[in-house]
Amino acid sequence: xxxxxxxxxxxxxxxxxxxxxxxxxxxxxxxxxxxxxxxxxxxxxxxxxxxxxxxxxxxxxxxxxxxxxxxxxxxxxxxxxxxxxxxxxxxxxxxxxxxxxxxxxxxxxxxxxxxxxxxxxxxxxxxxxxxxxxxxxxxxxxxxxxxxxxxxxxxxxxxxxxxxxxxxxxxxxxxxxxxxxxxxxxxxxxxxxxxxxxxxxxxxxxxxxxxxxxxxxxxxxxxxxxxxxxxxxxxxxxxxxxxxxxxxxxxxxxxxxxxxxxxxxxxxxxxxxxxxxxxxxxxxxxxxxxxxx
Amino acid sequence: xxxxxxxxxxxxxxxxxxxxxxxxxxxxxxxxxxxxxxxxxxxxxxxxxxxxxxxxxxxxxxxxxxxxxxxxxxxxxxxxxxxxxxxxxxxxxxxxxxxxxxxxxxxxxxxxxxxxxxxxxxxxxxxxxxxxxxxxxxxxxxxxxxxxxxxxxxxxxxxxxxxxxxxxxxxxxxxxxxxxxxxxxxxxxxxxxxxxxxxxxxxxxxxxxxxxxxxxxxxxxxxxxxxxxxxxxxxxxxxxxxxxxxxxxxxxxxxxxxxxxxxxx
Ligand SMILES: Nc1ncnc2c1ncn2[C@@H]1O[C@H](COP(=O)(O)OP(=O)(O)OP(=O)(O)O)[C@@H](O)[C@H]1O
Ligand SMILES: [Mg+2]
Numbered sequence: 001x002x003x004x005x006x007x008x009x010x011x012x013x014x015x016x017x018x019x020x021x022x023x024x025x026x027x028x029x030x031x032x033x034x035x036x037x038x039x040x041x042x043x044x045x046x047x048x049x050x051x052x053x054x055x056x057x058x059x060x061x062x063x064x065x066x067x068x069x070x071x072x073x074x075x076x077x078x079x080x081x082x083x084x085x086x087x088x089x090x091x092x093x094x095x096x097x098x099x100x101x102x103x104x105x106x107x108x109x110x111x112x113x114x115x116x117x118x119x120x121x122x123x124x125x126x127x128x129x130x131x132x133x134x135x136x137x138x139x140x141x142x143x144x145x146x147x148x149x150x151x152x153x154x155x156x157x158x159x160x161x162x163x164x165x166x167x168x169x170x171x172x173x174x175x176x177x178x179x180x181x182x183x184x185x186x187x188x189x190x191x192x193x194x195x196x197x198x199x200x201x202x203x204x205x206x207x208x209x210x211x212x213x214x215x216x217x218x219x220x221x222x223x224x225x226x227x228x229x230x231x232x233x234x235x236x237x238x239x240x241x242x243x244x245x246x247x248x249x250x251x252x253x254x255x256x257x258x259x260x261x262x263x264x265x266x267x268x269x270x271x272x273x274x275x276x277x278x279x280x281x282x283x284x285x286x287x288x289x290x291x292x293x
Numbered sequence: 294x295x296x297x298x299x300x301x302x303x304x305x306x307x308x309x310x311x312x313x314x315x316x317x318x319x320x321x322x323x324x325x326x327x328x329x330x331x332x333x334x335x336x337x338x339x340x341x342x343x344x345x346x347x348x349x350x351x352x353x354x355x356x357x358x359x360x361x362x363x364x365x366x367x368x369x370x371x372x373x374x375x376x377x378x379x380x381x382x383x384x385x386x387x388x389x390x391x392x393x394x395x396x397x398x399x400x401x402x403x404x405x406x407x408x409x410x411x412x413x414x415x416x417x418x419x420x421x422x423x424x425x426x427x428x429x430x431x432x433x434x435x436x437x438x439x440x441x442x443x444x445x446x447x448x449x450x451x452x453x454x455x456x457x458x459x460x461x462x463x464x465x466x467x468x469x470x471x472x473x474x475x476x477x478x479x480x481x482x483x484x485x486x487x488x489x490x491x492x493x494x495x496x497x498x499x500x501x502x503x504x505x506x507x508x509x510x511x512x513x514x515x516x517x518x519x520x521x522x523x524x525x526x527x528x529x530x531x532x533x534x535x536x537x538x539x540x541x542x543x544x545x546x547x548x549x550x551x552x553x554x555x556x557x558x
Contacts, residue, residue, distance in 0.1 A: 150418030
């Protein structure tokens with residue numbers, strides 16, 4: 001075997017130490033965006049270079065890595081990142097949520113409950129939840145410093161005024177540990193309750209914007225709302241067509257060119273695990289049941 | 294809730310003490326002292342560059358004086374040196390007990406956010422958490438400034454100049470401030486639009502017992518709204534007194550010039 005031509009997990013030790021310091025600070029101040037000197041990674045920004053740098057900084061040789069993109073382990077993005085770390089760090093990889101010690105994710109939180117000792121690393125495009133209404137960075141920083149978060153409710157107010165309900169479906173703002181308002185990255189709001197009091201450590205990396213933030217294990221994460229328009233979880237009202245799950249977040253899949261479509265779990269590992277346990281849905285029901293239809 | 298009768302009107306609300314501001318060697322404002330009482334409307338007049346806006350910005354803590362001091366009687370009745378307030382306290386004051394109406398509505402409004410949210414923002418900032426109540430209160434205020442409720446969900450960038458100023462006023466008054474600063478609130482508006490705005494302002498100020506510091510170079514505005522006038526020239530206050538007295542019978546030659554040239558009729 002050739003000796004690897006990169007440092008372990010690609011980044012040099014000094015850079016990893018710098019990122020770890022940012023991570024430690026982020027953990028110490030839950031929800032606070034810590035600036036860090038984001039490095040160029042051998043992949044475009046849209047590929048989650050922030051998450052990749054965080055993962056690179058925390059990986060050890062005995063870690064088991066899972067990478068998901070929109071819930072799937074099999075997209076080009078997920079496969080590339082997994083291969084990247086298999087190659088540069090030589091770590092074991094898995095698609096099983098419960099087997100992974102580090103899970104890097106874009107747009108989803110796994111359905112299977114996370115457990116102590118796991119780290120969930122989010123890829124974040126825009127870390128600033130107030131940016132939508134206040135583009136000035138100096139002003140948003142001051143708002144965070146003084147916990148002036150009225151503006152966040154202005155956004156929710158606008159939703160209700162326009163659509164009759166809080167229409168924000170992704171990147172739904174949360175308050176962490178009763179202090180900082182945080183953007184949970186573009187995960188569906190369905191996943192927000194999973195962040196609350198989660199046994200796993202949650203780390204967020206924004207590469208282009210050079211920010212890291214964190215939710216330590218067992219930390220309170222509350223979705224913002226109005227008392228007369230409370231936060232609600234949203235999920236398509238259907239069981240998964242492959243595993244029959246009624247509690248998972250669903251993707252809509254077009255099955256043919258005649259308008260045929262079906263709903264399946266967006267979390268592929270969750271779906272496969274359920275099928276392996278004998279669950280099934282309308283698209284793959286056993287013959288006996290199909291005969292009844 | 295705050296009881297406006299709890300603070301005696303014989304105690305000043307705002308006190309300026311020997312205020313000065315220099316830009317390099319230019320003294321934009323110097324030696325300004327006055328007291329403003331609850332419910333009192335003070336107009337600051339003077340030609341362009343005389344230091345009116347500089348003074349207003351110092352009074353409202355947006356500009357740090359080179360010398361002198363501004364004090365304000367907080368809702369608890371205690372007169373505080375504004376320079377000694379923490380930033381959080383100052384910003385809180387600014388969005389609760391104070392208002393600021395800018396000449397340029399883009400500085401006082403969120404142009405891309407609906408009128409309802411523009412008015413509701415201060416309420417949400419002080420912790421209101423009921424959408425229905427916020428919207429009801431915003432509706433009430435829009436009606437008070439004569440904006441039709443069919444426009445509540447429209448952004449002010451779709452509003453006329455006069456409507457924008459009225460929206461700014463509603464946005465400021467929703468938290469029942471005791472003091473409102475205004476910098477040329479009617480500047481740049483058509484004469485008929487100005488008249489309507491002044492009428493509305495006069496009604497609200499009287500009804501709510503607001504204290505106002507209004508900067509204007511339009512003496513007609515001063516005459517219509519203010520109880521007292523301060524005339525500025527070259528950064529100094531050269532004459533001050535009851536509005537009618539100063540405008541009808543000015544003592545200073547400069548004021549005489551100002552009055553005769555702007556009010557020829
Ligand atoms: N930021 C600044 N830097 C340097 N000089 C300034 C600054 N702001 C104001 N000045 C100067 O200070 C003086 C007073 O300005 P100020 O804006 O207070 O006048 P004003 O009475 O409000 O005038 P206007 O009626 O034109 O608004 C002017 O000479 C102005 O050029
Ligand atoms: Mg001015």
